[in-house]
Amino acid sequence: MRLVMALIGLLTAAACTSGSAVPRFEFAPDMVDSVPYDSFAANPVTRDGKTLMAPARGTIARDATPFRYGDGPTEMERAGKELTNPVPPSPEAMARGAKVFKTFCSPCHGERALGDGLIIPLFTKPPSLVAEHARSLPDGSLFHIISRGQKLMPSMAVQVEQEDRWKAIHFIRSLQAAETGGVR
Ligand code: HEC
Numbered sequence: 221m222r223l224v225m226a227l228i229g230l231l232t233a234a235a236c237t238s239g240s241a242v243p244r245f246e247f248a249p250d251m252v253d254s255v256p257y258d259s260f261a262a263n264p265v266t267r268d269g270k271t272l273m274a275p276a277r278g279t280i281a282r283d284a285t286p287f288r289y290g291d292g293p294t295e296m297e298r299a300g301k302e303l304t305n306p307v308p309p310s311p312e313a314m315a316r317g318a319k320v321f322k323t324f325c326s327p328c329h330g331e332r333a334l335g336d337g338l339i340i341p342l343f344t345k346p347p348s349l350v351a352e353h354a355r356s357l358p359d360g361s362l363f364h365i366i367s368r369g370q371k372l373m374p375s376m377a378v379q380v381e382q383e384d385r386w387k388a389i390h391f392i393r394s395l396q397a398a399e400t401g402g403v404r
Pocket residue numbers: 320321324325326327328329343344345346347348349353354362365366370371372373374376380388
């Protein structure tokens with residue numbers, strides 16, 4: 221029995237020698253190599269051959285509201301006719317809209333939306349959002365411009381979630397109202 225124990229001891233100690241370039245015998249290697257497919261690896265089992273399968277056609281993420289408008293002025297006008305601001309105006313909505321505007325829009329548009337943001341004139345000066353043209357655009361068109369972008373203005377859809385876009389629109393309207401003394 222002692223001999224057996226000594227042998228096991230010797231073998232175990234021998235397994236610990238380092239410096240060898242040859243891999244040692246691996247006991248239960250399943251624990252070393254991961255069995256599942258890696259997220260971005262090809263996959264022979266799934267329908268589309270990808271491990272992270274594309275969502276089925278028409279899938280809508282939970283809590284997401286699809287925005288069914290393409291790019292461009294025609295779609296912008298259509299959004300203006302069809303969409304209304306679903307967020308009721310409230311001090312909270314206004315405060316949030318102001319924060320969103322300050323964070324994501326003011327670098328270009330300026331804190332009072334006059335087109336004099338920090339980045340101007342390094343970036344092309346945007347039109348004033350309190351001017352006649354922006355005042356005449358319906359809420360849905362503003363929402364479309366924020367969501368899809370317009371010419372040089374990039375889409376802000378990734379940075380600003382839909383509800384926050386509507387709140388930012390409330391805030392823009394309040395800047396416009398301050399500009400015109402309440403007359404739109
Ligand atoms: C990278 C700079 C930049 C940022 C950030 C930006 N904009 Fe703009 N925006 C522009 C430019 C430039 C234009 C003019 C585009 C054009 O030529 O039609 C514009 C146009 C607009 C217009 C149309 C104005 C009009 O009279 O036609 C609206 C509305 C608007 N932006 C709202 C926003 C809002 C709201 C945000 C923040 C969520 C925002 N923008 C963020 C640069 C920016």
